[in-house]
Amino acid sequence: MADAALVLTNARVLDVEAGRLIDGRSVFVRGGRIGEVSDRPETPDDGAVIDCGGRTLMPGLIDAHVHVMVSELDIGRLKTMPATLAAVRAAPILSGMLDRGFTTVRDTGGADHGLKEAVASGPLRGPRLFIAGKAISQTGGHVDYRSPVEHGPATCGCCSGIDLLSHIADGVSDMLRGVREQLRRGADHIKLTVSGGIASPSDPFDSLQFTAEEIAAAVKAATDWGVYVCAHAYSAAAIRRALECGVRSIEHGNMIDAPVAALAAERGAFVVPTLATYESFDQHGAEYGMAAAALAKNAGVFDAGLKSLETCRSAGVELGFGTDLLGPFHALQGREFLIRGQAMPAADVIRSATIVNARLLRRENDLGRIAPGMIADLILVDGNPLDDLGLFQDGGAHIPLVIQDGRIVKDLGITAGKEK
Structure with a gap:
């Protein structure tokens, strides 16, 4: 007891x-x-x-960027997976994280209030969960998982594993509705995707996603509720737009440059690199059937991510610890420590996974x-x-x-x- x-x-x-x-x-x-x-x-x-x-x-330990509901490397397979099965398959993922010493994780798209409560009240063994609910994307954006040949609307939002991951919003009113829906369902933070990505089927990697007005509306709605916004962003332009609109946590940030890093430090924002996932894609992605287009996007992203660590550290940006691993690669969570150790002192890597992430979660008086x-x-x-x-x-x-x-x-x- x-x-x-x-x-x-x-x-x-x-x-x-x-x-x-x-x-x-x-x-x-x-x-x-x-x-x-x-x-x-x-x-x-x-x-x-x-x-x-x-x-x-x-x-x-605290991992500030996980997707515990993503048990498949090919995210598109979740379209035909019942949401209940996706939730059951999250159980060993959660348990494995706890065995690796992660007692708290921040889920950035997929886990919902029910899964969080199942861990908190005991039926599921796993780390304490902080959830975003569904990540919010524009049409054709990073978490719009429709392929270019699918012409119908997005799915109903309730029945399959893919429905747990994303919400599509276009325009300020749609954005407000999407943010408020995640908050109503118990989100601890809001996740936006403001640039292209690797695993998504349609968007160019360097694309800018959501207008400044849309992002600012999401930040205002979240702030009014007492929570913050984190944003998937790779390019310097996407990161700058997010920061100028009040986003508090930049996810990935591989292509950040010195001026944008200085802006992040000035705004008191966090950057959460996720380098283990690019290494896993590069070394094992083809073996597990990762799409050729995604593997092509991944080329060079790892090296840029290592460089971003020094860019951010030089500017005084607080670096959180995240992994963003998918499917069979969740087991590689510990690799993030060694990868970062190539560019950072071990003590700083450990701080990222403890006291820095505790501050990011606004739980520095409880955790870390x-x-x-x-x-x-x-x-x-x-x-x-x-x-x-x-x-x-x-x-x-x-x-x-x-x-x-x-x-x-x-x-x-x-x-x-x-x-x-």
């Missing part, structure tokens, strides 16, 4: 803000939150004491740090991730213990013989 006390002793606590390990610490948990972090082991009258054996104890009062989302790591970001790979094999909301949700023998 989350109300029972839990004490983790003999831990090397990772202070993610300072980027250092603190040896010989004990962390006291009760009621799902951290009560104390000290060098004095405390034995509770109830609950359990867990000896961490000198392993690294760090905050649960090991400190009194924070939600007890904790992971135990075999080794020092400041020296080896590869410890986040291999499906969580190097993460033997995961605690979420003060409850043990993964245990590879750490508590054997202990009271739980």
Whole structure:
């Protein structure tokens, strides 16, 4: 039970803000939150004491760009998949994320209030969900999954897996209706697609999507509700338009340039690169039947994304951590750490997946740090991730213990013989 006390002793606590390990610490948990972090082991009258054996104890990881409902690499296949089947197939995706140490994820198109509630209330095992509902696209835009030869209207919006992913809106009134519908259904943020993309069938990669008036209307409606807008955007022109209209979080951002990065920093916006997905497309996309047109779009995007990390860092932009993996590639979630490690210090990569993403979610007083009062989302790591970001790979094999909301949700023998 989350109300029972839990004490983790003999831990090397990772202070993610300072980027250092603190040896010989004990962390006291009760009621799902951290009560104390000290060098004095405390034995509770109830609950359990867990000896961490000198392993690294760090905050649960946060992935700020996932699509847990996309169990197919070819998104078009979701057109013939019942929505109920799409939801059931999300279960192992969610469970795998938790095993990899991700205790919180931000879904940017697909997951709905029902799935979020199923995780929160217990029937589904998975990370805490922050949802966008359906991503909003213009006709022919990034998440309009009709092929060029389909002449009819978009689908009914309720029956197939594809219907969970996108809402088509054209003009300010359509945009307002689409945003308000997602908010009515429990969205924590609004997702727009304001440029072309890789996996979409119709749009040029460098196309600009939605007018400034449409984007500004979405931002106003979301802000009035108390939430923010994130936007899929690749080109510098698309990113600039989104920022000037008040978008708070830029997804991908591979082609950002120095002036636009400076604008993002000035506006206090976040950029969430998703480099693992381009690597997965390049290395395995053809093997899994990815369309040739999509593979052609993907060429060069990975290298541009690596360059964007330095462009954003030089401008002082906060970089969130996202992966955007699809279908069979969800298992490669840990690759994002190693890829970013090519251009960033390990401590900064880990900050992106903890305290930076917590700020992005506006939950910095609850998530992303090991400190009194924070939600007890904790992971135990075999080794020092400041020296080896590869410890986040291999499906969580190097993460033997995961605690979420003060409850043990993964245990590879750490508590054997202990009271739980």
